[in-house]
Amino acid sequence: MTDAAPLEVVGLSKSFGSVKALRDVDLTVRRGEVHGLVGQNGSGKSTLVKVLAGYHAPDRGSVIKVEGKDLGAQPKLRHMREAGIAIVHQDFGLVLNKSVAENIAVGSFVPARWSRRVNWRREEQVAADLLSRLESHIDPRAMIEDLSPADRSIVAIARALRNQRPGSGVIVLDESTRALPKDALEDFYRTLRGVVAAGGSALMISHNLEEIMQVTDRVTVLRDGAKSGPTMTTRDSSEAEIALLMLGKIVTQDVHTRVNESPRAPIQVRGLSGRLLTGADLTVRPGEVLGVSGVAGSGWDELPYLLTGARRASSGTVEIDGRVIDLSTAGPARCIAAGLALLPEHRIDHGLAMTLTVAENITLPRVRRRGSPWHIGRRWQRRETDAVLDGLDVRPRRADIPVGQLSGGNQQKVMLGKWLEGQPELLVLHEPTQAVDVGAREDILKAIAAIAGRGVAVVVASIQPADLAAVCNRVLIFHSGRVTHELFAPAPDDIVDAVYGGHLELQEG
Structure with a gap:
């Protein structure tokens, strides 16, 4: 174990054409800490996670070091994983009809040299050892679909630890508690604290400021792709201070x-x-x-x-x-x-057609009534879409882009807006405010009050x-x-x- 920080990011920038998604971001995750990363939707958090995962290459001049080792100009997914960065995503990314051992082994199979077959007895033992490190007694042969949400979260963390040496590397938690019921959160936090106590480190991305205050040691705020103020010690900060850095304004909580x-x-x-x-x-x-x-x-x-x-x-x-x-x-x-109109909990799976445009999603419930078999009619679609984009402050204000390109908070606004014009x-x-930032939360709650x-x-x-x-x-x-x-x-x-x-x-x- 070295004295180098498990993760150090210096001057990280990322551009998409003329759009600067990240601008000179500095971030250091210390050994044995849970480091919070917060910001509004569109602040650059998702882009930062994708750079750390190796999905996006950073701009030239950006520096990413893991355990003191510079990963070079354009690190790939494999390089990040081998260096010790592991991502735990929102939905955990588990395959429900496969076993615990199979899920932990995904992406890390070690086939026999000559037969090229996977030694599943060995994989089950690897899974058992990882779960033991987390003080869990989950059966490696159990099916994921039979596990509780709390146990699924432990399996996701165990998979993240597979390619890390004990006491090294960083687990990046990308809204990983979003899908957990409240009674499963403490088990998740307990498991995370155990990893950190053993010398590991975690970067926690969350919209839930209450969670950030409860779990993290330090917190970094992003706004418009850049750091908003210095990294703060969590215990010396307040939710109001963090929200002010996120939004640049004081948030009104009462509607x-x-x-x-x-x-x-x-x-x-x-x-x-x-x-x-x-x-x-x-x-x-x-x-x-x-x-x-x-x-x-x-x-x-x-x-x-x-x-x-x-x-x-x-x-x-x-x-x-x-x-x-x-x-x-x-x-x-x-x-x-x-x-009767429903906004479901899971907007991606059940609430929106992610490949359709913003306008198509907003007007979809009324196409049969307002259009005709041979002509949908664009004028009424444009009128309804403009009303939603303006009324709910959807950003960017573009009706023609796929809704999947919007941030989570703006997707939520579109899902709400598609029912508003129908007068349910x-x-x-x-x-309704799950996994949205504090600014979008305020907008959504005000919209609910306006609907009533x-x-x-x-x-x-x-x-x-x-x-x-x-x-x-x-x-x-x-x-x-x-x-x-x-x-x-x-x-x-x-x-x-x-x-x-x-x-x-x-x-x-």
């Missing part, structure tokens, strides 16, 4: 929606049941934002999909303006036609107490598939207490 009184009848959900929910009843008034939350597996995170026909309910109905829809038989098309009766959002102000009934399903407190008029807390608390204009601490405070009687506020 607070006032119910827009409407003569229309409230939307009634009765007897909604699924795999986790048990006979849930709830009422949402037009112009109201209703929050739902709870611990993982309590049913709150199943409700958005049952309520909008994305998953078939075992029983339950929703009544809108006197029309009753049987959710045990209705599919997404019927629910959309009735005015009920808008259901699942983790137009008389739309809104349901926000989230585990983020600050989001719920900022925008919701009421919050329902679920335990074991049933509503156990009803909170009126709650503070974040009230929500946390209700979620984790056990099974109490329904509180009427």
